[in-house]
Amino acid sequence: MCSASRVGTHPRCHPERGGALLLLLVLFTLPSLAAPAPLRVCSDPNNLPFSNQQEQGFENRIAQLLARDLGTKVEYFWWAQRRGFVRNTLTANKCDVIVGVPSSFELALTTRPYYRSTYVFVTRKDRKLDVSSFDDPRLKKLKIGVQMIGDDYASSPPAHALANRGIVRNVTGYSVYGDYTKESPPKRIVEAVAAGEVDVSAVWGPTAGYFIRKSRVPLVAKPVSPEIDLPFLPFVFDISMAVRRGDTALRDKLETVLDRRADEIDAILREYGVPRVDL
Amino acid sequence: MQFVKATLLLLLAVLLGACDSGPQEKQAPDATKASATGKAMLPAFSTAANEDGQWLTPQKDYANTRFSGLAEINLSNVDQLKAVTTFSTGFLNGHEAPPLVIGDTMYLVTPFPNVLYALDLKEPGGATKWVYRPNPDPAAQGVACCDVVNRGASYADGKVIINTLDNHTIALDAQTGKELWNTKLGDINRGETMTMAPFIVKDKVLVGNSGGEMGVRGWLTALDLQTGKIVWRAYSTGPDADVLIGPGFKPFYRMDQGKDLGVRTWPPEAWKTGGGTVWGWISYDPETNLIIYGTGNPGPWNPEQRPGDNKWSCALFARDADTGQARWAYQLGPHDLFDYDGVNESILLDLNIGGKMRKTLVRPERNGYVYVMDRTTGEVLSAKTFGYVNSTAGVDLKTGLLIPVKEKEPKVGKVVRDICPAAPGTKDWQPSAFSPRTGLIYITHQNLCMDFEGVEANYIAGTPFVGANVKMYPGPGGHRGEVTAWDPVNGRAVWKIKEHFPVWSGALATAGDLVFYGTMDGWAKAIDARTGTEVWKFKTGSGIIAPPMTYRGPDGKQYVAFVAGVGGWAGAIVSGDLDERDATAALGFANAMQDLKKATTRGGMLYVFGL
Numbered sequence: 001m002c003s004a005s006r007v008g009t010h011p012r013c014h015p016e017r018g019g020a021l022l023l024l025l026v027l028f029t030l031p032s033l034a035a036p037a038p039l040r041v042c043s044d045p046n047n048l049p050f051s052n053q054q055e056q057g058f059e060n061r062i063a064q065l066l067a068r069d070l071g072t073k074v075e076y077f078w079w080a081q082r083r084g085f086v087r088n089t090l091t092a093n094k095c096d097v098i099v100g101v102p103s104s105f106e107l108a109l110t111t112r113p114y115y116r117s118t119y120v121f122v123t124r125k126d127r128k129l130d131v132s133s134f135d136d137p138r139l140k141k142l143k144i145g146v147q148m149i150g151d152d153y154a155s156s157p158p159a160h161a162l163a164n165r166g167i168v169r170n171v172t173g174y175s176v177y178g179d180y181t182k183e184s185p186p187k188r189i190v191e192a193v194a195a196g197e198v199d200v201s202a203v204w205g206p207t208a209g210y211f212i213r214k215s216r217v218p219l220v221a222k223p224v225s226p227e228i229d230l231p232f233l234p235f236v237f238d239i240s241m242a243v244r245r246g247d248t249a250l251r252d253k254l255e256t257v258l259d260r261r262a263d264e265i266d267a268i269l270r271e272y273g274v275p276r277v278d279l
Numbered sequence: 280m281q282f283v284k285a286t287l288l289l290l291l292a293v294l295l296g297a298c299d300s301g302p303q304e305k306q307a308p309d310a311t312k313a314s315a316t317g318k319a320m321l322p323a324f325s326t327a328a329n330e331d332g333q334w335l336t337p338q339k340d341y342a343n344t345r346f347s348g349l350a351e352i353n354l355s356n357v358d359q360l361k362a363v364t365t366f367s368t369g370f371l372n373g374h375e376a377p378p379l380v381i382g383d384t385m386y387l388v389t390p391f392p393n394v395l396y397a398l399d400l401k402e403p404g405g406a407t408k409w410v411y412r413p414n415p416d417p418a419a420q421g422v423a424c425c426d427v428v429n430r431g432a433s434y435a436d437g438k439v440i441i442n443t444l445d446n447h448t449i450a451l452d453a454q455t456g457k458e459l460w461n462t463k464l465g466d467i468n469r470g471e472t473m474t475m476a477p478f479i480v481k482d483k484v485l486v487g488n489s490g491g492e493m494g495v496r497g498w499l500t501a502l503d504l505q506t507g508k509i510v511w512r513a514y515s516t517g518p519d520a521d522v523l524i525g526p527g528f529k530p531f532y533r534m535d536q537g538k539d540l541g542v543r544t545w546p547p548e549a550w551k552t553g554g555g556t557v558w559g560w561i562s563y564d565p566e567t568n569l570i571i572y573g574t575g576n577p578g579p580w581n582p583e584q585r586p587g588d589n590k591w592s593c594a595l596f597a598r599d600a601d602t603g604q605a606r607w608a609y610q611l612g613p614h615d616l617f618d619y620d621g622v623n624e625s626i627l628l629d630l631n632i633g634g635k636m637r638k639t640l641v642r643p644e645r646n647g648y649v650y651v652m653d654r655t656t657g658e659v660l661s662a663k664t665f666g667y668v669n670s671t672a673g674v675d676l677k678t679g680l681l682i683p684v685k686e687k688e689p690k691v692g693k694v695v696r697d698i699c700p701a702a703p704g705t706k707d708w709q710p711s712a713f714s715p716r717t718g719l720i721y722i723t724h725q726n727l728c729m730d731f732e733g734v735e736a737n738y739i740a741g742t743p744f745v746g747a748n749v750k751m752y753p754g755p756g757g758h759r760g761e762v763t764a765w766d767p768v769n770g771r772a773v774w775k776i777k778e779h780f781p782v783w784s785g786a787l788a789t790a791g792d793l794v795f796y797g798t799m800d801g802w803a804k805a806i807d808a809r810t811g812t813e814v815w816k817f818k819t820g821s822g823i824i825a826p827p828m829t830y831r832g833p834d835g836k837q838y839v840a841f842v843a844g845v846g847g848w849a850g851a852i853v854s855g856d857l858d859e860r861d862a863t864a865a866l867g868f869a870n871a872m873q874d875l876k877k878a879t880t881r882g883g884m885l886y887v888f889g890l
Binding site for chain 2 (some may be wrong): 147
């Protein structure tokens with residue numbers, strides 16, 4: 001629970017208070033003008049490169065950009081992106097926007113996509129493995145890391161792809177949740193390549209791109225191929241913003257800003273090393 | 280309640296011929312007399328003949344009968360049963376825990392945040408004696424799979440023991456509520472939670488973990504009742520040394536024999552996150568000093584990512600109660616495909632099978648079969664379906680193998696329709712009751728099937744992933760719940776009651792020849808234990824998913840207690856306020872429960888009924 005009364009007992013979420021205070025200040029100093037409502041964003045407080053409470057993630061930066069364009073400020077509602085995230089944040093009306101979800105996301109109303117990324121193979125540069133295809137015969141022998149979800153019948157697409165090719169015995173799972181008591185828990189799967197725990201990891205692009213840049217051991221990322229396993233297992237995903245079902249007014253407003261600020265958003269994604277596939 | 284009348288009359292005739300149908304007796308039956316009629320009997324060690332009017336553990340007794348010898352409330356007067364006391368727990372999540380009564384005090388533990396109330400039954404209305412608040416870590420709520428339930432407290436030697444969602448086992452002085460010890464057994468950061476009721480055998484408290492789908496490694500841990508120190512821990516996966524398998528291990532079937540099967544039946548390393556959690560019910564047989572319990576589903580991978588039997592997930596263990604060393608094991612579901620956890624109750628009964636009295640355990644299993652097994656050896660004596668099953672084709676009694684059905688095998692990217700039962704099984708955790716007076720087991724359960732459709736893009740912690748689109752819906756007949764009266768000797772249903780919603784409450788049987796259960800739309804019900812005829816009902820403020828219990832109050836009178844408070848996996852659509860348009864919410868259960876929001880609202884409340 002993220003109610004204000006529980007702040008201090010909950011390591012994962014702390015409701016933003018500054019935004020509300022600021023809004024009050026604005027209301028007080030400009031009584032004759034209707035102050036624009038803050039952009040209320042649902043966000044994970046410890047999940048770089050996407051977001052954190054210090055607002056260092058690229059989703060924090062994109063949220064800021066949008067708010068500035070709308071002449072307002074961001075007000076965060078922090079909640080770990082776990083089971084019940086949408087229900088406890090967006091649906092519970094604690095916030096109005098989730099900055100990144102797949103465009104086909106069913107739990108909310110999505111904007112048109114504003115970027116497209118891909119799963120990538122991460123390897124050590126000095127190994128010169130250059131893995132880029134699920135059909136690379138070496139994958140039958142190499143030690144492979146995949147992101148593990150922890151939900152019935154659910155896996156990251158590379159885990160499904162490898163299983164479909166009979167590659168299971170040499171596959172190690174790394175929880176997408178990780179140990180939440182540590183900083184940026186999803187980075188373990190990239191560190192495992194640097195440390196030689198696995199030879200290659202199949203990682204969602206933004207996570208890979210960012211932690212490769214942070215790694216002391218030089219690492220390389222190659223988009224996986226094919227882009228889709230037939231009949232339909234995609235490795236490339238369109239990413240949109242999400243609002244509550246029925247909130248078409250906000251959706252339309254966000255789409256206008258996404259159009260207007262497309263170049264600046266691209267620059268932010270570049271800065272964070274997000275591997276891109278043309279939309 | 281609806282009956283298939285013709286069937287009922289027919290079965291009633293059979294039943295009356297087969298069972299002792301004498302007049303209502305006020306005393307408990309002679310439990311040890313051998314039956315010439317083939318009626319199921321309580322085991323010789325049962326204390327049911329000396330009913331003391333208390334309720335010390337959710338299962339009532341070591342044999343897991345949920346039977347009370349109290350008979351003051353019976354068929355002749357049950358229509359006069361009325362509410363005498365109510366008590367709000369103050370919480371909105373699913374309430375799966377029955378109260379306990381020890382002496383003149385009632386104890387009730389709530390779902391997260393796992394508050395324990397001690398109520399003074401001597402005071403009019405049951406005044407609060409003390410309240411214990413463990414203040415579990417709120418982050419545990421994001422880890423639990425299926426609502427933040429707790430399945431009850433247990434009592435022994437002046438101590439009430441509870442488990443918290445964030446993995447603490449806590450002993451309290453039953454008189455004062457003072458914390459005597461508090462032991463942390465697991466870590467929410469590894470996906471572990473605790474939801475089961477502790478089970479106390481002699482000087483040990485037995486506790487297991489939950490979280491199979493999160494990459495948890497399942498275990499059962501024994502703590503010293505006096506100090507809370509860990510005495511032993513038996514893992515469900517891994518090398519024999521970790522599973523507490525040694526020279527005394529004698530599994531009945533060849534498929535369960537061999538060294539380090541907890542490692543060798545998995546891809547390398549996969550056993551380390553293999554599931555097999557222990558979150559259901561434990562039985563104890565004092566004659567053989569064996570504890571018997573089942574393990575949960577394998578995880579966290581899809582079936583095709585974990586080739587092999589995946590031992591010891593979905594398996595039954597019999598262990599020495601003092602050392603934890605396994606004596607036998609039987610894997611109910613090798614390489615589980617459907618999330619059919621093996622954690623249901625084993626009711627310990629003595630049955631006349633083929634003219635020979637056998638010491639058995641009887642398990643209404645999630646996969647849809649009632650297993651009758653020799654509890655000393657692990658041999659399966661029979662396995663008959665108690666609901667509609669097409670996901671498997673029976674149990675081979677020679678090999679012990681559950682026979683798979685190829686075309687019902689779910690695989691991501693493939694469409695598989697009409698898998699019965701659905702993932703929660705024909706019966707989930709909700710405990711059955713047994714009456715030695717009728718020889719019948721009263722099983723409250725589901726009638727659900729599921730479709731497994733293609734792929735669905737989803738998103739967690741910044742990562743898009745792909746999962747199955749699972750949708751559950753009512754099974755044959757269109758109703759979602761059933762109460763089945765089961766004759767374990769002859770392996771057949773004697774009668775069935777159809778219920779609109781899954782019956783998620785479990786049952787209580789009494790010497791008054793009554794069976795009590797609750798419905799998810801909030802009806803507390805009593806039925807005639809012999810015929811299934813509804814003889815009393817009362818509408819509670821929220822749906823009922825906690826097993827009812829009965830006790831003798833300080834005034835010497837019999838009472839029946841129900842806890843209302845809908846939720847759990849089945850009721851998450853109400854307790855979690857899920858959007859009824861999300862068919863795949865609650866792992867597909869929401870699709871089958873879209874109308875529950877119209878039928879009930881949430882809120883925990885105790886109701887005590889008396890004459």
